[in-house]
Amino acid sequence: QQYLERLKNKQVVRFASQAPAHPLWPEIERVTLEQLQYARLGVEGGVWQLFAEDGEMKMYKREEEVDGLAVDPLKAVHTVKGVTGREMTHYFFSPDVRFEWETTLEQMKVLETIADDTLIILQIHKRVWPASQRDALFWSHVRRVPNDTDRDAQDIWIACNHSTEHHEAPSNEGKMVRVALTVCLVCQTSIEPPADGRPVTRDHLTCKITYCSVVNPGGWVPTSALRAVYKREYPKFLKRFTQYVKDRCDKQPILF
Ligand code: 18C
Numbered sequence: 001q002q003y004l005e006r007l008k009n010k011q012v013v014r015f016a017s018q019a020p021a022h023p024l025w026p027e028i029e030r031v032t033l034e035q036l037q038y039a040r041l042g043v044e045g046g047v048w049q050l051f052a053e054d055g056e057m058k059m060y061k062r063e064e065e066v067d068g069l070a071v072d073p074l075k076a077v078h079t080v081k082g083v084t085g086r087e088m089t090h091y092f093f094s095p096d097v098r099f100e101w102e103t104t105l106e107q108m109k110v111l112e113t114i115a116d117d118t119l120i121i122l123q124i125h126k127r128v129w130p131a132s133q134r135d136a137l138f139w140s141h142v143r144r145v146p147n148d149t150d151r152d153a154q155d156i157w158i159a160c161n162h163s164t165e166h167h168e169a170p171s172n173e174g175k176m177v178r179v180a181l182t183v184c185l186v187c188q189t190s191i192e193p194p195a196d197g198r199p200v201t202r203d204h205l206t207c208k209i210t211y212c213s214v215v216n217p218g219g220w221v222p223t224s225a226l227r228a229v230y231k232r233e234y235p236k237f238l239k240r241f242t243q244y245v246k247d248r249c250d251k252q253p254i255l256f
Helices: 002-009 025-040 085-093 095-101 223-249
Strands: 049-054 057-061 074-081 105-115 118-125 134-145 156-163 180-191 205-216
Touching: 025 134, 025 156, 025 180, 025 205, 049 223, 057 223, 074 223, 085 095, 085 134, 085 156, 085 180, 085 205, 085 223, 095 105, 095 223, 205 223
Parallel strands: none
Antiparallel strands: 049 057, 057 074, 074 205, 105 118, 118 134, 134 156, 156 180, 180 205
16 A cells, blocks of 8 residues: 555556546536636736735736626735645645635535545535625546646646535525635646755745636625625635645655
């Protein structure tokens, strides 16, 4: 078992996901790759407005409305030292640690395990007074993508969440309002080569992160209140999440 784990970490063996057999697979494949392309587009060109900045972290939004509801797309870029893209996306995807960093959650349930790298999750979020409480039902997928623009660079990792439906959680039951979301976290590691062939340590790692999100609140909320929630919650999330991964990985073997 240990031998297999070592091989897997060295990328000698790739374990194929079981997800392709699932009826949702074509959508998961399409949305994940679309999100990857979208995340790789820059924020230049005047359509993105910077709304929060803290050290290396920059957050941009585009103000958009659908049927009078603000659905502002968000794009954030950040650079974090000492961790890899695989570690970042692993902790973003893993439901086991979600309550450690996600402060908007009240409850979470894995409704279906499609594969080790693909889940269907139902989340109940904290209520923001005076709006109705929200829930979110989405598939969540994580994968490695070879870097086709630079073959010498480290692979890219993406975790993608996208709203779906599930017979165990119909949206018209109860008094929750269901949000619709498409979210991705795209990460790439760079390694500063250590002097005279010494081993790579966490001091040599930098992880470049792009986080994109579009959330439709699902039912009416005042636009100004909604934008105030966005402005407070997104920077809080990205700072807390990245610090969590740094702390969690510190002193642990590096997972490339
Ligand atoms: O991507 C993030 N987290 C992932 C794992 O949880 C996943 C989740 C996406 C969040 C969906 C938004 C759910 C609604 C939240 C409602 C209340 C939040 C505030 C609670 C305050 C205590 O992909 C990181 C997500 C970072 C947080 C995003 C906040 C987005 C706010 C969306 C508002 C929706 C309407 C709420 C009503 C507000 C009334 C003024």
